[in-house]
Amino acid sequence: SQQGEEDPQALSIQEGENATMNCSYKTSINNLQWYRQNSGRGLVHLILIRSNEREKHSGRLRVTLDTSKKSSSLLITASRAADTASYFCATDGDMRFGAGTRLTVKP
Amino acid sequence: GAVVSQHPSRVICKSGTSVKIECRSLDFQATTMFWYRQFPKQSLMLMATSNEGSKATYEQGVEKDKFLINHASLTLSTLTVTSAHPEDSSFYICSASQTGVFYNEQFFGPGTRLTVL
Numbered sequence: 001s002q003q004g005e006e007d008p009q010a011l012s013i014q015e016g017e018n019a020t021m022n023c024s025y026k027t028s029i030n031n032l033q034w035y036r037q038n039s040g041r042g043l044v045h046l047i048l049i050r051s052n053e054r055e056k057h058s059g060r061l062r063v064t065l066d067t068s069k070k071s072s073s074l075l076i077t078a079s080r081a082a083d084t085a086s087y088f089c090a091t092d093g094d095m096r097f098g099a100g101t102r103l104t105v106k107p
Numbered sequence: 108g109a110v111v112s113q114h115p116s117r118v119i120c121k122s123g124t125s126v127k128i129e130c131r132s133l134d135f136q137a138t139t140m141f142w143y144r145q146f147p148k149q150s151l152m153l154m155a156t157s158n159e160g161s162k163a164t165y166e167q168g169v170e171k172d173k174f175l176i177n178h179a180s181l182t183l184s185t186l187t188v189t190s191a192h193p194e195d196s197s198f199y200i201c202s203a204s205q206t207g208v209f210y211n212e213q214f215f216g217p218g219t220r221l222t223v224l
Contacts, residue, residue, distance in 0.1 A: 042217040095141050097151045
């Protein structure tokens with residue numbers, strides 16, 4: 001079974017809106033990572049949050065981590081059409097991916 | 108961040124031939140590398156975990172005799188698709204783990220698109 005499970009599976013928003021996607025995992029972790037993938041391309045590492053961190057920011061990205069609920073969220077603020085991609089989470093020690101969240105940002 | 112390369116980026120071959128894909132960590136030593144395959148519009152599926160100097164650990168349902176993995180050095184892992192068939196056509200992606208004092212971080216290669224005719 002997959003370690004990281006993202007939801008929603010698909011999200012469509014207008015440019016300028018915020019996009020929130022969630023990730024749940026099963027086992028204990030040292031860190032959780034978020035990636036994006038443009039269609040047919042490789043993965044790009046976005047952000048890593050450690051198990052002792054609750055929130056982390058990077059530009060327009062905000063990641064939270066709740067180890068008690070084994071869940072994480074990725075917030076993209078002021079979205080742009082270029083943010084259109086699939087987003088995945090993964091945890092250290094178990095690099096199985098969920099289905100990802102396919103984000104579409106309409107101009 | 109660290110860089111992982113894959114070669115070739117794209118390969119087209121005839122059915123029955125074998126194809127070797129290389130995954131290199133360019134500026135760090137990777138004790139562990141992961142191989143994935145991805146079908147169009149689907150997520151990445153972990154095929155195997157490759158540890159330097161030891162046999163790869165394959166995920167359930169992945170034929171180890173068909174997908175040969177060799178991790179001969181701390182910077183190179185290879186995946187050989189033996190006797191490839193059209194159903195093996197896919198996007199193959201590797202990742203390498205960089206072990207830090209406080210964390211393990213994965214870096215992904217750009218992927219190899221395999222088309223078997």
